[in-house]
Amino acid sequence: MFGYVRTYTEELKIRENAYYQSIYCGLCRALGKSLCKEGRLSLSYDMVFLAIIRYRLEEKTPEIGQHRCPVPPFRKKPMAETDGVLSYCSAVSGLLTWHKLDDDVKDGKGLKKLGSELLRSAAGRMRKKAGMSDLDTALTAELEKLSELEKSGEGTPDSLAETSGQMLASVFAYGLDGEKKRIAYEIGRHIGRWIYFADAVDDLEKDMKKGRFNPFSDGIDVGMCRNAMLLELQAASCACDLLPSDGDMLCALTDNILRLGMPKKADELLKKHEQAGKAD
Amino acid sequence: MTDPYKVLGVSRDATDDEIKKAYRDLAKKYHPDNYANNPLADIAEEKMKEINTAYSEIQKIRAAAESGQKDTGFDDGSYTDYTGEYAEFYRKIRFLINAGKNAEADMYLNTIPISNRNAEWNFLKGCILRQKGWIYDAQKCFETACYMDSANAEYRSALDEIRKNAGAYGTNYDNAVCGWSDLCRTLCIADCCCECLGNDCCRIC
Numbered sequence: 236m237f238g239y240v241r242t243y244t245e246e247l248k249i250r251e252n253a254y255y256q257s258i259y260c261g262l263c264r265a266l267g268k269s270l271c272k273e274g275r276l277s278l279s280y281d282m283v284f285l286a287i288i289r290y291r292l293e294e295k296t297p298e299i300g301q302h303r304c305p306v307p308p309f310r311k312k313p314m315a316e317t318d319g320v321l322s323y324c325s326a327v328s329g330l331l332t333w334h335k336l337d338d339d340v341k342d343g344k345g346l347k348k349l350g351s352e353l354l355r356s357a358a359g360r361m362r363k364k365a366g367m368s369d370l371d372t373a374l375t376a377e378l379e380k381l382s383e384l385e386k387s388g389e390g391t392p393d394s395l396a397e398t399s400g401q402m403l404a405s406v407f408a409y410g411l412d413g414e415k416k417r418i419a420y421e422i423g424r425h426i427g428r429w430i431y432f433a434d435a436v437d438d439l440e441k442d443m444k445k446g447r448f449n450p451f452s453d454g455i456d457v458g459m460c461r462n463a464m465l466l467e468l469q470a471a472s473c474a475c476d477l478l479p480s481d482g483d484m485l486c487a488l489t490d491n492i493l494r495l496g497m498p499k500k501a502d503e504l505l506k507k508h509e510q511a512g513k514a515d
Numbered sequence: 516m517t518d519p520y521k522v523l524g525v526s527r528d529a530t531d532d533e534i535k536k537a538y539r540d541l542a543k544k545y546h547p548d549n550y551a552n553n554p555l556a557d558i559a560e561e562k563m564k565e566i567n568t569a570y571s572e573i574q575k576i577r578a579a580a581e582s583g584q585k586d587t588g589f590d591d592g593s594y595t596d597y598t599g600e601y602a603e604f605y606r607k608i609r610f611l612i613n614a615g616k617n618a619e620a621d622m623y624l625n626t627i628p629i630s631n632r633n634a635e636w637n638f639l640k641g642c643i644l645r646q647k648g649w650i651y652d653a654q655k656c657f658e659t660a661c662y663m664d665s666a667n668a669e670y671r672s673a674l675d676e677i678r679k680n681a682g683a684y685g686t687n688y689d690n691a692v693c694g695w696s697d698l699c700r701t702l703c704i705a706d707c708c709c710e711c712l713g714n715d716c717c718r719i720c
Contacts, residue, residue, distance in 0.1 A: 391649075391651075391652045391655075392651045392652065393644065393649030393650070393651050393652040393653075394649070394652070396649075396651075397649070424648075425648070428648075432651070456654070456655075456658075458678075459650075459651055459654040459655070459658075460651060461681065461685070462650060462654065462677050462678055462680075462681035463650035463651035463654065463681075465681040465682075465684045465685045466648075466650045466677070466680060466681050466684065467648075467650070468684065469680070469681075469684040470648060472684075494684075498684070498685055
């Protein structure tokens with residue numbers, strides 16, 4: 236994943252930030268435990284957000300224990316214990332990382348392709364360990380749809396983003412049913428679509444230079460893109476408001492990420508693009 | 516009456532796309548936004564009306580020519596013949612959208628040949644996309660609708676509403692600006708370095 240889904244740390248309470256850190260570290264530890272040592276490298280902020288939402292969906296709170304981190308091993312740190320939620324997030328992280336590398340291999344050339352191939356074979360073990368072949372199939376189907384849309388040249392930004400939205404919708408809603416499933420689906424869908432936009436804006440300059448596919452290569456309307464991204468977040472936020480709100484810190488973290496962290500990230504990416512445009 | 520092709524500055528055998536592009540370029544040029552608080556606004560408005568009329572004139576001419584050539588294939592009895600007026604057809608689509616039958620409405624919209632897609636078409640398409648949550652594409656459609664018919668308040672307000680809603684959500688973050696951001700950043704970096712060594716140097720950021 237990409238790491239766009241972040242907190243706005245300045246506005247977090249110290250204990251909330253510590254809580255976030257402990258989930259982050261806990262997920263890293265879970266990655267090592269349920270996948271493999273290299274699995275830790277697939278750690279991303281996006282997956283921490285998934286963990287927070289899955290805790291709220293399953294109406295659980297992380298149990299915090301003290302564990303040693305391999306870097307540096309001097310001191311124990313508070314970490315969320317490896318539970319069902321974190322194991323699930325680790326597995327998802329393994330699957331998504333494999334698909335990302337697979338995509339790099341398909342698109343890459345020369346040395347980069349070789350590098351991605353090596354990494355993919357390592358990630359293949361993570362994918363096997365992750366299991367969940369039904370989710371894997373759903374992800375593969377959406378990725379195929381995406382590459383078809385890219386090739387056809389008929390994909391509008393939103394139709395392309397929808398594939399990413401559907402992928403995360405299945406990830407967020409996996410194994411749930413009823414009302415919870417519908418809420419999780421909505422959150423995942425809007426987050427996935429937002430991530431697609433964020434990634435497209437972030438890569439726009441690079442893709443244009445290298446002649447790679449980008450949904451905005453024939454022009455981006457920055458204002459419209461900002462509006463679209465904000466409304467994705469608003470929709471995700473509305474869906475989150477329907478979740479049980481027992482764990483107040485999990486709630487505060489969700490709000491901080493959706494209302495401050497992600498809008499800030501989008502703003503940074505769009506501003507970066509505007510400045511690059513001016514420099515040309 | 517003036518020659519509509521001449522108004523748009525295109526030749527009679529220009530393709531539909533060339534005409535659309537010529538129209539859009541002119542519409543951009545004469546757009547009321549460019550003439551806000553400008554004493555020449557009325558002239559721009561006149562020009563805009565002129566190119567709007569010319570564009571729909573050409574569309575009508577071409578639609579008539581096309582419908583003479585082939586059957587439209589739309590098999591709902593009352594709408595089989597929609598060479599002249601689309602009004603009834605669009606009213607039906609509006610009704611479908613209001614009733615929440617977006618898929619059906621979209622299907623009908625897509626039966627209209629590209630060369631005949633006017634401002635209303637783009638507006639209705641935008642409404643369907645907006646309801647689907649495809650906000651970027653929806654804005655593009657509303658924008659096209661506004662260019663094609665700049666006098667229409669409904670099209671404009673659809674675009675404004677999206678902007679307003681996004682703005683309302685975005686302000687959350689604007690208000691939460693950390694005045695010490697540079698210091699915060701420095702401390703964060705320092706904090707990260709310290710954390711690597713096993714200790715937190717600060718708990719501010």
